[in-house]
Amino acid sequence: MRARVQEIVFDCADPAGLVRFWSALLGGAPVDRGPDWSYVEPPGFARIAFQRVPEGKAAKNRLHLDVAVADPVAAAEEVRVLGARRSGGPVTDEQGTFQVMFDPEGNEFCFVTD
Incomplete structure (x- = not known):
C-alpha cells in the first residue's frame, strides 16, 4: 500500500484565528468551513487544518x-x-x-x- 498525507490537523480553541496565523506564515488563503473547522493550503505543502476541541493544550507536541x-x-x-x-x-x-x-x-x- 502506498499512501500520501492529505492534511495535517491541529486541535485548537480558535480555528479561525489559528488558520490566519499559519496562512500569513506559509501562504495560502484561510478557509473557514464553519466555527469549528478551518484550513489553509500552503503552496507546495499538504493542507493544514484546525479543529475546535474543548480541552486545552496540556503538554509538548509529539509532532x-x-x-x-x-x-x-x-x-x-x-x-x-x-x-x-x-x-x-x-x-x-x-x-x-x-x-x-x-x-x-x-x-x-x-x-x-x-
Whole structure:
C-alpha cells in the first residue's frame, strides 16, 4: 500500500484565528468551513487544518513542523507580530541554525535554515 498525507490537523480553541496565523506564515488563503473547522493550503505543502476541541493544550507536541527560512533569528522577530513567541534562543550545530517557536495557541514549530 502506498499512501500520501492529505492534511495535517491541529486541535485548537480558535480555528479561525489559528488558520490566519499559519496562512500569513506559509501562504495560502484561510478557509473557514464553519466555527469549528478551518484550513489553509500552503503552496507546495499538504493542507493544514484546525479543529475546535474543548480541552486545552496540556503538554509538548509529539509532532511539529520545521519551517525553512533564510534566517531563523530574523524570522522569529518578524512572526512575533502575528502572535508567535520564542522558546529559548537560537541553536546552531553542524546542520545549521534553528529556533523553537510557539504559535498563538502554544503549538511548537521550528524555524530552520534552508
